[in-house]
Amino acid sequence: MIPLSWYLVLAFILIGLGVYGMMVKRNLIRVLIGAEIIGNGVTIALVALALYNSPFTFTGQGLTIIIIAIAAAHTALAMVLMLMYHRRYGTVDLGQPVRQEEITGV
Amino acid sequence: MQGFETLFEQVEFILLAGLVLILAYLALEHEDIVYAAFFFGMMASVVAGFYLLLEAPFIAGMQIAVYTGGISALIIFGVLLLPRAQDSTLEVFPTSRAKRIGVLITSVVMILSGILALLFPWPESFVSENINLSQNLEELAKWLWGSHGIYVQMTALIILTALVGAVVIMKMEKAERLEPIKGEFGIEAETHPAYTETQEEEQ
Amino acid sequence: MRLFIDFIPVLIWAMLAAVLVIVMLFASWVLRPHVLQNSEKTSTYECGEEPIGPARVSFPYNYLTYTILFLVVDVLGAFLWLLSSSSLRFTEITVWQFILFTGIFMVGIWYVIKRLPETYLSGSETVELYQKARASSKSSSAHEEA
Structure with missing residues (x-):
């Protein structure tokens, strides 16, 4: 068997990469990709911890199923909100939201 | 046979971990957002390999069905719907101050999760030592x-x-x-x- | 028997697929003529037409609704897949839970399909509104002149 710490280190690096993407990037779609990478790291850690702690094996797997289902819901809602942001500010830039009227001068 | 199995498992873990980390880095850092979305989809399907290593076949299937089939398709579709997202000038942060704050928050989160991953005594806090390897979905x-x-x-x-x-x-x-x-x-x-x-x- | 031993054929197939792609790309790189690449050569090929603008254009927004519907049905299918692939003995409570779960999803999908015409601007609707606004502005200006 692989030691538990290998999985935890992998999940730790994935969470770090995702937080870096969410904090440093300006493009909204890349921020969303960072959030999904955090979700993947968390599910790997949860399934590994549940497997190595045998009374909670199926608790961890069931909770992972629910996490994946809710990740689908929040991605759909985030995408629609991003569409609305694009409609209102004319860009997907988080750095400087500008009203569309100021760009086009209407 | 047992030694070969352990060795094979460790080699497979290192291979998959290297692939996942490279693909996640490319998904965040590749300058073309379309390629980044495709790299995210590939990363999500490689993560399913870890669930096979962790004796969770149903979660591997659900990961491929929902993440690779649904969420990455939605992200690629969002990139197609928002043509301004493909602007490569978005990849450079305007001020170095904002970037420094982002790196600071990232390092704080990484220190906290690193304490949880490396220093917290997980095996001692477990109820039992033996590992449950049953794969039945029932x-x-x-x-x-x-x-x-x-x-x-x-x-x-x-x-x-x-x-x-x-x-x-x-x-x-x-x-x-x-x-x-x-x-x-x-x-x-x-x-x-x-x-x-x-x-x-x-x- | 560990689970990943069963999936060694999948690993072999994945490696075969990767090797095949690399070999084919390399073979085409060897076989193709290495001529000078100019902007005329690398532009999008359209028969007898000058290509206008970039190839990545904006799609209508309302296609996103269909993708979200696909995602929701995907999640519904994944939950029911667990129920169908296991040999769980159904009790009365499980059946009622299944009915309630599917019913909630069906209410959501019904709502989306019912509201679908209100979520995007179709071409005929735009033309109708345009003509109506034009007629009203014409009548109001005629009224002012009179």
């Missing part, structure tokens, strides 16, 4: 549908709320688009100079 189905059915219904309600919210936001978007056509100060509410001129000529 136990999982019994846990999810039999004894914790309220979680399933709550998930369904959350997804219903997300659907209704998405449709309501799309309706608001349409109302905002209709405004320049039929609004009080819309384009068509004013008299069109070229149109009125032709009308006068006809009269």
